[in-house]
Amino acid sequence: MxxxxxxxxxxxxxxxxxxxxxxxxxxxxxxxxxxxxxxxxxxxxxxxxxxxxxxxxxxxxxxxxxxxxxxxxxxxxxxxxxxxxxxxxxxxxxxxxxxxxxxxxxNETVSKLREEATHLSAVVEEMTAMTVQITEGSKDLSEEVKGFAAVSHSMAEDIKQVHKALEFVQEIANQSNLLGLNAAIEAARAGEAGKGFSVVAQEIRKMADVSKETSGQIRELLKSIQSSTDRFGKLVQSISRNTDSQAGSLAELNKAFEQIAMTADNLANQG
Missing domain, CATH: 3.30.450.20 (PAS domain)
Known part of the structure; x- marks a missing residue:
C-alpha cells in the first residue's frame, strides 16, 4: 500500500x-x-x-x-x-x-425539503393568483362604490331642488288662501250680488288648503328620503374606505406571497 x-x-x-x-x-x-x-x-x-x-x-x-x-x-x-x-x-x-x-x-432530508418546497411554491402561486383576482375585484368594487356615491350625491341635490319647489308651492298656497279670504270678505260686502263670487272664493281656499296639506305631506316624505339618502351616502363612504383598505392589504399580502414563493423556489433548487 x-x-x-x-x-x-x-x-x-x-x-x-x-x-x-x-x-x-x-x-x-x-x-x-x-x-x-x-x-x-x-x-x-x-x-x-x-x-x-x-x-x-x-x-x-x-x-x-x-x-x-x-x-x-x-x-x-x-x-x-x-x-x-x-x-x-x-x-x-x-x-x-x-x-x-x-x-x-x-440526501433524504434535503430531498424531502425540496419536495415540500416545491409543493409550497405551487400552493403559494395559487394563493397569489387568488389574491390578484380578489385585488382586481376590490378595485372594480371600489369604482362601483364611487359610482354609487356620485348617485347618492346627485339624489341629495335633487331632493334639495324639490324642497325649493315645495317652498314655492307652499307660498302659492298661502297666497291663494289669503286671496280666497279677501274674496270671501268682498263677496260678503256685495251681499246678494256677491254670492257666486263667494262660492269661487271658497273653492280657492279649499284648493289652497289641499295644496298646503299635500305639500306638507310631501315635505315629510322628502325628509324621510333625505335621511335614508344620507345614511346610504355614509354607508357608501364607509364601504369605499374599506375596499380601498382591503385592496392595499391584499397588495401587501401578494408581496408576502411572492417572497414566500421566491424562498420556496430557492429551497427547491438547492443543490
Whole structure:
C-alpha cells in the first residue's frame, strides 16, 4: 500500500466522524478497493473489488481525471437519494494519482425539503393568483362604490331642488288662501250680488288648503328620503374606505406571497 494511502487508511474512521449525519467511506488505489466503511443507512461490501467495476462511480471518475467529482443520485442504488464525492490522492510530486477517497451520504432530508418546497411554491402561486383576482375585484368594487356615491350625491341635490319647489308651492298656497279670504270678505260686502263670487272664493281656499296639506305631506316624505339618502351616502363612504383598505392589504399580502414563493423556489433548487 502506498504510504499516502496508508496514512488515509489509518485515519479513515476519524474522517468518517467528521460527517454530521454519517457517511459511508471508500478508499482505493488505482486498481482495488482497499477499505469501505458503512454508515448507519448505507451498507456496501466492496472491499477487495477492482475499481474498474465501478466506472460509473465518482471514485473511478476522480481517479481517471485527477479532479474532485461530486454527484447527486436518486434512490435506485440504496432506496433513498444520496450525495457522493470523491477526491484523488496524489503522490508526493502532486501530479500522479495513487488512489482515491470517496464519501457517500444520504440526501433524504434535503430531498424531502425540496419536495415540500416545491409543493409550497405551487400552493403559494395559487394563493397569489387568488389574491390578484380578489385585488382586481376590490378595485372594480371600489369604482362601483364611487359610482354609487356620485348617485347618492346627485339624489341629495335633487331632493334639495324639490324642497325649493315645495317652498314655492307652499307660498302659492298661502297666497291663494289669503286671496280666497279677501274674496270671501268682498263677496260678503256685495251681499246678494256677491254670492257666486263667494262660492269661487271658497273653492280657492279649499284648493289652497289641499295644496298646503299635500305639500306638507310631501315635505315629510322628502325628509324621510333625505335621511335614508344620507345614511346610504355614509354607508357608501364607509364601504369605499374599506375596499380601498382591503385592496392595499391584499397588495401587501401578494408581496408576502411572492417572497414566500421566491424562498420556496430557492429551497427547491438547492443543490
Amino acid at each position: 502506498h504510504p499516502r494511502l496508508e496514512l488515509y487508511h489509518r485515519h479513515l474512521g476519524t474522517i468518517q466522524e467528521l460527517f454530521f449525519e454519517g457517511a459511508a467511506l471508500l478508499l482505493a488505489d488505482t486498481e482495488t478497493v482497499l477499505e469501505s466503511l458503512p454508515s448507519e443507512k448505507i451498507h456496501f461490501k466492496i472491499k477487495g473489488m477492482t475499481i474498474d467495476r465501478f466506472k460509473d462511480s465518482v471514485s473511478y471518475k476522480a481517479l481517471m481525471t485527477g479532479l474532485p467529482v461530486k454527484e447527486e443520485r436518486g434512490p435506485e442504488a440504496f432506496g433513498f437519494p444520496y450525495y457522493s464525492k470523491a477526491v484523488p490522492i496524489f503522490d508526493e510530486d502532486g501530479k500522479t494519482a495513487v488512489g482515491v477517497i470517496a464519501a457517500i451520504t444520504t
